[in-house]
Amino acid sequence: MTSSTDLAALLCSRLCHDMLSPIGALNNGLELLSAETDPEMRKRCLELLEQSAQISADKLKFFRLAYGAAGGFGEAVPVEEPRLLIEGLVAGNERLKLEWAVAEETLAKPVVKVLLNLAAIGIDTLIRGGTLAIGAEKRDGATEIAIRAAGPRIAFDANIGKALDGLLDEADLSGRTAPAHLIRLLAAECGGGVQYALTDEALIMGAILPDG
Template sequence: MNSQTDLAAMLCSRLCHDLLSPVGALSNGLELLADETDAEMRAQCMQLLEQSAKISTDKLKFFRLAFGAAGGFGESVPVEEAEEVVTALAADAKRVTLNWAIADATLPKPAVKVLLNLSQIALDALIRGGTLDIGAERRPDGNGRNNVEIVARATGDRIAFDETIGKALQGEIDPSDISSRTAAAHMIALLAEEMGGGLQYALSDDALVLGAVLPEAEGMIG
């Protein structure tokens, strides 16, 4: 991969992959509903449609903030918007306890992109359930500006993490290893680099810790 076009294609592949299951369930539910005459079965079909529609909507809201331009917001995004989409994804994953620790009411839009993508990576690692802790805070850098420090910590009985994603986060991935699976990590690594910051991760048998330090642009109010 050697161009922004290739990265965009990889991200589109990721989005299509993530939406295929809930949208497919919507299609199947509509087919069943069209042929079913039993009232109880039709009620079950409606329940399936409602669940699939909610999951699809939750994912689209996440994609809008995590990958898109997040139109409708200014330079900062309300933290409650980010919390809403992560809470929905954690609920869809099931068996995941979510803890949220962010004091600020808003965060810069690039920081929210990084936070959401780190949260998704951490959530994906909890294949048997567990706890997802998400935190962020502004800290002075000593030069009259703030750094936004972000952490997403996944703990559970089994952590599934492809360290190729870790290499992508740290900007150490070989271009040939960038795929739809690693594209999001590569994207936020590029974003962090553009901001003058960086990403890091630490992995153990029962925990995955993902972190970011992102300098705020001049003129941003903490």
């Protein structure tokens, strides 16, 4: 069984992988700025630096709640928080559209973590853009999450599906599949479960997490 230390290391690996691009862009932008004398080009460099800094900040805020203990260990999180975090990720890609259908005012922290990580998987599959639709509601003593990623091309790693199903050999876990493994663990700890369906047009993922 994967230890909490091993899982934390894999999630850190994923975080570092996702942060490499925007931070690398910051470094490149600073190098260009130091060598550039043309006012218009310097202005353009500063705009790119600002954009890369915003992307970096958005990703760090997202990972802080999706993987970590953001906000302490309270039971409930205002739904505005995960919505803004997902909007931050989507905002960096003009080909992505977010549809948000969560009427609840708050969600339990494990529910929010599952929702965020499922949303990140959905975003990753939309390599040519598309629509990410997110819904969640409390009903009959449980919270139900539904996420649909639809676009012209769906790129879904089969090992992520195996991790969601609990069928991936733990020796094969990686930074790419660790979030799916985390989702399954969080759902199981709540006495719930996760499922998904893949078609040529969309990836549909759902989770049910009983209250308490």
